[in-house]
Amino acid sequence: MRTFILGLGTQKTGSTWLYRQIIKSKMYSAGLCKEYHLFDALHLDGFERAIENIAARIKNTPFKRDKSFQSEAESIMKSFYADSNNYYDYFDSILTHDEAFTSDISPSYALLPAEVLLEIKNQFAKRNIALKVIFIMREPISRLESSLKMAFRRNKTLKTINTSQITDEIYAALNKPGADRRGDYRYTCEQIDQVFSADEVFFAFYETMFTESEITRLSQFLNLERALFDVDNIINLSNRSFLYSENDMKRFKELVYDRYDFVSKRFDFNLAKWDEVTQKLTCKTD
Secondary structure: OOEEEEEEEOOOOOHHHHHHHHOOOOOEOOOOOOOOOOHHHHHOOOHHHHHHOHHHHHHOOOOOOOHHHHHHHHHHHHHHHHOOHHHHHHHHHHOOOOOOEEEEEOHHHHHOOHHHHHHHHHHHHHOOOEEEEEEEEOOHHHHHHHHHHHHHHHOOOHHHOOHHHHHHHHHHHHHOOOOOHHHOHHHHHHHHHHHOOHHHEEEEEHHHHOOHHHHHHHHHHHOOOHHHOOOOOOOOOOOOOOOEEHHHHHHHHHHOHHHHHHHHHHHOOOOHHHHHHHHHOEEOOO
């Protein structure tokens, strides 16, 4: 059956790596870009920004395309924002045979409410397209730090940022209600659970994602060959490192305790994996 992969996030958990792996398949029907940012623009915020970034998102694909493709693709993308039915009809048109699959991997979709996820599911079902959902979580402090570094890098200020400044940024994000909504794993999981059955969802963790057992599980979930997945080339790793004091790290972890507690209880996740991550980010003192 034709299949649509919906990547719900979260940000900085390997979504670019995932995209680069699945597009290797001969069954993959290449769309316009990796991240369409349609549903967050329509139902959350950032509508104008989503429209402004259409051209950049289309250009940032690994596919070789002729010069005329860009303008045509931009026109198609804009039509999605005018009428979301155009989005579903477009994917219906490019999935030309039963084994074909395609995707929209937009990390900000992690914030979508259940009613929007249900509408997405129903619209694809009406077109006889199966939906497979992927949601990958990551240790909250390292994920937030990575997100902040990405923002600094885009603003060309990462090289000037020191540990004290990024520490303040992390505190601000964790202390301000709603500032780090993408790290609210409980919310996203609750919305997913209301709409999708267990066999329609792949829940995973960034820290164990690239192990043999998890790659095998992912390939089986997507019905793709294991050989497609290259774990030696993880995308978008930053070479700028920061170390935080033991006191700051302790306070960071107190602020995200609910997220640790949730994944431990919900997924029986071994929290030692996350402790290993934070230990590497901590400056040891005598």
